Every structure is written in C-alpha cells, then in structure tokens.
Amino acid sequence: MLKQMLNDLGFERTESIPRGIPLPSVEGEALGKILKWLEIHANEEPRSEEERQMHRFQPKRRQGGQRALRHLRASTEAGGCDNAAYYLEMPDLTDSLIKYTANNLEGKEAAKMAEWLAIPQKKDRRTSGRRRRKTTKREDRLKKEDAIEQFLTSD
Numbered sequence: 001m002l003k004q005m006l007n008d009l010g011f012e013r014t015e016s017i018p019r020g021i022p023l024p025s026v027e028g029e030a031l032g033k034i035l036k037w038l039e040i041h042a043n044e045e046p047r048s049e050e051e052r053q054m055h056r057f058q059p060k061r062r063q064g065g066q067r068a069l070r071h072l073r074a075s076t077e078a079g080g081c082d083n084a085a086y087y088l089e090m091p092d093l094t095d096s097l098i099k100y101t102a103n104n105l106e107g108k109e110a111a112k113m114a115e116w117l118a119i120p121q122k123k124d125r126r127t128s129g130r131r132r133r134k135t136t137k138r139e140d141r142l143k144k145e146d147a148i149e150q151f152l153t154s155d
Contacts, residue, residue, distance in 0.1 A: 082098070
C-alpha cells in the first residue's frame with residue numbers, strides 16, 4: 001500500500017523522499033497506534049481473504065493485536081484507527097479493531113455502551129446544543145454591532 005502511494009505521488013524506488021507523505025485522512029494519533037500494530041505484526045504475512053472470512057466471527061483477536069489495541073481509550077481512538085485502517089486498506093487491522101470494539105461492548109448495558117462509544121445522553125444533546133447555538137448567535141450579533149460601531153466612529 002505504501003509503495004503504491006509513493007508511486008502515485010511520483011517517487012521511484014531509488015529516490016529519497018524529500019518531504020513528508022501526505023495522509024490528510026489519517027490523524028496523527030491514529031497513525032501512531034497503527035504503527036505500533038504494524039511493528040508487532042511485522043514478521044507476519046497478511047491473511048488471505050479466505051483466512052479472514054474463516055476468522056471473522058471469532059471473538060478473539062491475534063495476541064499481538066491485543067497488545068497494540070489495549071491502550072486505545074474508548075471508542076474515539078478506536079474509531080479514528082478504524083477509519084484510518086479503512087482508508088489505508090488494512091483489512092487485518094480493521095478486523096482486529098472490530099473485534100476490539102465488540103469485546104469492549106459485550107455484556108454491557110445500553111448506558112455503559114453509550115458511555116464507551118462517547119454518545120451523549122439525550123438530555124445532554126438537547127440542552128447543550130440549543131444553549132450553544134443561542135450563545136453563538138448572540139456573540140455573533142454583538143461582534144457585528146461592535147464592528148459596525150468601530151467603523152462608523154473611526155473617522
């Protein structure tokens with residue numbers, strides 16, 4: 001995948017790379033977690049599609065994958081890593097992240113699942129969104145009024 005990206009950017013194998021590789025869809029924190037996962041699995045061959053299908057519904061992940069994913073905080077980091085794994089076309093990592101998420105949600109009540117997934121409670125969503133919008137509109141109106149007043153008095 002990385003070789004293909006470099007070729008798409010116009011680099012040959014013999015050339016050194018003078019600047020960073022642009023990965024606009026991958027956050028730095030997620031990329032760090034992915035690099036840890038890659039270091040652990042560096043000596044392993046990627047699974048074939050057939051192997052992935054056979055192991056897809058087994059709840060246990062590879063041992064090395066557990067070590068790399070163990071430090072993900074809640075779903076926000078796992079979600080960022082999962083999006084990056086899809087973007088970078090890493091199906092083995094995607095499978096590991098899906099199993100990680102499923103294992104963390106298994107046996108939890110709805111409120112605990114929502115908490116782990118960082119989903120705000122209904123009452124929190126309803127009130128905080130309205131207050132924020134009113135405050136923002138009011139602040140915008142005051143800023144505009146101040147700007148107009150400064151413009152008119154600047155002569």
